[in-house]
Amino acid sequence: MSASEDNNSQEVSPEFAGEGIKTSSPEIDKKKQENGAGGPIILFFIIGLIASLIVGWIIFPKLLYSQKRQPIDFNHVIHVETVDEGCESCHFFREDGSFSGVPKLEQCIDCHEEAQGENPEEITLVEEYVAQGKEVPWLIYSKQPNCVFFSHAAHVKGAETECAACHGAIGESEHSRMYEENRLTGYSRDIWGKNIAGFKKNTWDRMKMDDCAKCHKEATDKKTSVQTEKDACFVCHK
Ligand code: HEC
Ligand code: HEC
Ligand code: HEC
Ligand code: HEC
């Protein structure tokens, strides 16, 4: 490319030289300099691109989310083996159809009235919560904004959706994972998802409005969008 531009400039300069247009020759010099600098410019562009990707995809998400530890590190694997009714021993539907959500001390006290071993997490549970009759302030990974209405009964009983489809394999985890809170909105990172660029590999990677709406559209087989029907907003919003 630079060779052909150089040819052009050689052709042009004698033509205009006679007409006394002085500006042409400094311009040509400038162009030659620019052509010479093509390599470094591309390099600067690439460095700039990489730098902004690092800032946008790695540094920005780190700054945007604050990390919070659960008050107690909870092991799902040993408990699912120990209890009688699997997940439902702790996460069950009440008689009115509402979902119990994260368990209360009531579900722990039969086995943890006193510490059975020397596990420091169990000792924390007994000393700081059970002995003082204080509920454990668990952080809810999937917590939606207050304006959103969500019913487990409609999904788990009605539509027979697996817990993992929305929550991932939390039921098979040996440790509570870190809770990440968006510093701007105060919402949990599980709503936005881990991938700041918006890619989604699993159904549980993200639970934004569009993710709920997409499944509703597929599940109900309606031609129209759930979001443009009359009163459609009030399916999910209070
Ligand atoms: C002995 C009681 C117990 C049993 C049994 C149990 N869980 Fe849990 N579960 C908990 C506690 C306590 C928490 C809160 C701590 C945490 O998130 O790590 C929790 C949290 C969760 C959450 C996180 C919800 C959120 O958004 O924060 C999911 C999902 C979950 N459990 C699914 C399951 C599934 C699936 C099973 C069955 C395979 C199961 N649990 C069995 C006690 C239990
Ligand atoms: C059916 C009995 C049973 C129930 C109900 C139960 N646990 Fe446990 N829990 C155990 C056993 C057994 C162990 C493992 C033995 C040990 O650590 O001494 C254990 C261990 C633990 C530990 C230490 C290991 C770890 O890192 O998780 C914690 C913390 C704990 N349980 C919390 C809870 C909480 C919170 C609840 C109520 C939501 C609960 N447990 C309900 C039986 C139970
Ligand atoms: C269709 C998706 C979906 C399915 C299926 C689902 N959940 Fe949830 N779950 C959610 C959403 C969304 C929330 C947050 C609700 C809110 O903030 O009001 C939630 C909240 C929770 C919580 C925390 C509730 C609280 O505030 O204490 C627990 C625990 C939980 N789910 C466990 C389960 C278990 C166990 C199953 C399977 C029996 C299950 N979920 C199935 C989407 C789902
Ligand atoms: C995996 C698919 C799926 C996902 C994801 C999902 N839903 Fe649903 N939802 C359904 C199905 C299926 C029904 C039952 C539809 C029916 O009864 O017509 C339903 C029903 C509901 C209902 C009850 C409607 C009624 O008539 O009572 C509400 C509210 C709701 N969903 C909210 C949400 C919200 C909020 C989210 C996202 C946080 C969500 N759903 C994510 C499949 C899903």
Ligand code: HEC
């Ligand atoms: C299928 C369920 C569903 C439907 C239908 C739905 N929403 Fe939402 N909406 C959500 C969920 C879940 C969130 C929270 C997650 C997010 O921000 O994407 C949300 C968030 C929002 C927010 C941001 C609130 C906040 O505090 O951040 C607005 C505004 C909103 N919705 C407006 C609407 C309007 C207007 C409609 C009707 C055209 C509508 N929604 C229909 C599920 C739904």
